[in-house]
Amino acid sequence: MWEDLEVTLEKVDEGQRKEKPSQDNLGFGVHFTDHMFLMKWDREKGWHDAEIRPYGDFHLDPAAMLLHYGQAIFEGLKAYRRDDGQVFLFRPADNLERMNVSAQRMCMPRIPVDKVLKSLKALLYLEKEWIPMAEGTALYIRPTMIGVEPFLGVRPSGEYYFYIILSPVGAYYKEGCRPTKIYVSDEYVRAVKGGVGYVKTSGNYAASLYTSEIAKKAGCTQVLWLDACEHKYIEEVGTSNIFFMIDDELVTPPLEGSILPGVTRDSVIKLTDSWGVNVSERKISIDEVLAAHEQGRLQEAFGSGTAAVISPVGELCYKEKNYLINKGETGELSARLFAELQAIQKGEKEDSFKWTVRCG
Ligand SMILES: *Cc1c(COP(=O)(O)O)cnc(C)c1O
DSSP states (O other): OOGOEEEEEEEOOOOGGGOOTTTOOSSOOOOOOSSSEEEEEEETTTEEEEEEEEEEOOOOOOOBBBHHHOOOOOOOOOEEEOSOOEEEESSSSHHHHHHHHHHHHHTTTOOOHHHHHHHHHHHHHHHHSSSSTTTEEEEEEEEOOOOOOOOSSSSSOOEEEEEEEEEEEEOOTTBOOOOOOEOOOOHHHHHHHHTTTOOHHHHHHHHHHHHHHHHHHHOOOOEEEEOOTTSSSSEETBBEEEEEEETTTEOOOOOOSSSSOHHHHHHHHHHHHHHHOOOEEOOOOHHHHHHHHHHHHHHEEEEEEETEEEEEEEEEETTEEESSSSGOOOOOHHHHHHHHHHHHHTTSSTTOOOOOEEEO
């Protein structure tokens, strides 16, 4: 049905546009641009009423099903503006395809990836001036889908909104790539196999908040999750995937349904493999990590995700004990990966994997 999806455009008058925030204190997810993309779905028409329109509220019935039963999925990717003014996306189709994997698990309609990518490019062209260019900044893109049919009863919604909003963001950490202190939860879990851990769905984040608050009280910034059955195997950290460098093996947990298949994770695996690093996707227990630490074989650890790109782990807190990793400093591989990924994204280095996509 969406084959003939037309996108209408309603622009905000030049005089009504928002003032752009200063590039050196953008924060993350605080500012939003002048326009958004929105389209609607119902059983008869499929996707329809696609529009680029002024950023703003939309009407939701208090009985809208997402508010009760949680049918909500999202994505997160970034656009960069290069010195010559050209705008590039990083692996955007991977994010949109992943959204369709999420949609399937949540009984929501698939999005037409090509059409959405085209609309996203048009939206970015319109909002070009909003894309910051200072070191470490980018335009964060948040595609979202919600079930909006007003109905009380547990079944898939018959109506959906899909929209994209844009937010200019600063470096996730002011110092660039700074080591973080991570809380290993031995009590609460994030996801189980057979559940929705691999889906970017709102409920996963709501369910993580309680443990995040415990982590913050312990002076940590994020939670490192262990598997739900044995509380033994490493899963992921906050909204990032995790890597450990033990001796000369770079280890990350395998994708078995309970962790998010990160685009950054995949990029790290491909890059390090091309550098000749021995990288493995395998089960790794917290005991193995701590034993390697004890024996001085744990070289470094880092998280990977769109928001911070690479975030080194400086310290683990587990069962009230603290374990300093690499003296709390950024490891060599973390620094190299952070620099390389940023350089590819900003077009300062050859993109041999063809990850960047030009807009317009
Ligand atoms: C988004 C996300 C990631 C990282 O995925 P990227 O595609 O690299 O941004 C990892 N874990 C969770 C739970 C996430 O939500």
